[in-house]
Amino acid sequence: MTRYSIDPDRHELIATWGTGEGDLATRVATLPAEAGTSVLLGLARALSLLSEAAWRTYTHPASAAGSQEPNSEGWRRERERGHFGEALDAIAKPNLPSGGSMVVSYSPLIESANRVGRALHHLDNPDLTKAVLAEAATELAAVESSELGDLGGRAQQAVLLSREDASPVQVAAADRLLEQNPFGTAELFSAVDPTAAAVAAAHWLAAAAEVTAEASGDDPAQVVLEADNIEALPHETPTLVLGLIEDGATRYDVVTGLVRHAMHVADGLLPDPAGLREQLENLEDALTEYTDDEEADPEDTGLRLTPLDPRRPARDLLEDLLTGIHGCWLLHSEYADLDTDEDLGDAQDWTDEQAEEHQRRSRDRFAQLVRDTAAANRDRLV
Template structure:
């Protein structure tokens, strides 16, 4: 989301947002000289809340719910997204206190807009009001562009957000990047929505696992875990995704289910109590195997999600790319790379020779993965 702040030295209202590579800032308006700082800070806070509410409609779209019937979660999300067109009017004509009370909107988006409008009413500066109305329009347009898969300009901040759904446009963009470099180019983290990038990465991980399984003889859903014997790796999440795909889930289903589950936990909800009960039962059985030396349940911790709940989509993307790296590691143990540029007579290779060999090995593995991907159904 975009954050708004006050520069007390220059008397300016400033907006800042992330891009995946750093933060950008722009001046929204000059502030009236001598204005109460607390009033200006209330305006900045209200605008930040407005941006947060607007971007939540992007990360939690109605399309990610099972139903949009009246009074369901999907219906409420659809209603909230539909309030975009009323934001400007709420800012220009906010609900003002009357008789010691103020009407509050049930919509987080509209209430943030009314709070912004009340702050502007208190400041009573026409130029500032016009600048804020223009800024609100810019922010809402960024959300709309991100929904369409266009992450240019202000919409680039979407690369830092975890979304419950994945735009086909963004999945296709990530798929093209991974076709160029199956190990994952840097652009995946700065130009593509992370959930969509993770969907494409799960697809390419499944292909890489099949290539590695053919060479090693291991099952495709076990190759990342086997690679952990070569190099310490965060193998749990990639292995889980491979198991889900092996069980019939599509890359889209595997990724969005995991991200959605993590986001529910971030919101303070427990989406699957039955699964937690099973985990607790398994944990009790494991502890019982330790006998009298086993710690009590109060002394152990249990992960509610395999992902980082503060950044689940980007965390998943990182793990899936690590899984592709793991496939290459295991593949090199079984692949007879016949390269005339290697000096096989040397008992000990120099660091430079090792690096050159690894580059050629990665290039060969990437080509094998591309060839295997060409025989699978298109991702989108």
């Protein structure tokens, strides 16, 4: 979301937003010099709330809620998204106090727009009102562009957000980046919606696991866990994803399900009571075991409600999946590189440069095998 602030020295309203590579800022308008700081801060706060409400319609789309029946969650989300066309009108002509009362909207988006409008009404500056209306239109257009998979301009802030759905356009964009480099690129984090990027990364992880399993003889769902014996890896999430895919789940369903679950936890909801009950039963067994162990650390029995970081679930998942691909290469190289690169001489006599060349060749060979497997299974991407 875009955050708005006041520069008290220059009397300017400033907008800032993240891009995945850093934050950008722009001057929205010059503020009336005679206006009090409290009133101006109220305007900035209302604009920030408007942006937050608008972007929530992107991160929580109606399509991800299931039912669209009246009064259902999907129905409420669809109605909220439909208020975009009314938001600018609410800024221009807000609900004002009348007769000791005031109409307040149930819609967070519309009520935030009304708050912006009331702040502007109090300031009574036509030029400022015009500038704020243009800024609000820019922000709403950025959300609309993100929904279409176009993350240019202001819409680039979507790369920092977790979404319950994944745009096919963005999944395809991430797939092209991974085809260039199956180990991942910086652009996956700066140019693509992270949920969509994670869907593509899950597809490429599955391909990497298949290639590795053929070389090592291990179960494809267990290769990242095996790689943890070579190098310490965050293997839990990649192993979970591979297991779900092996059980027949689609890449899209696995990723959006995990991200949605973590987002619900972040919202204070309990999305899987049955799963929690099973975790609690396992925790009870663990507590009994640890009670008899004098050297046990009680913190080791902590219960995680989600395997992802609920503050940034999609990006956390993307990072873990790319690490999983790296883990697949580690294990693959243990089996497939035994008799390669003989032109470099005896491995025991390699210089640092020769060792680096061997590693580069190993990664290149593995990357090509993964490309071939991913391409052969492209129909499973979404």
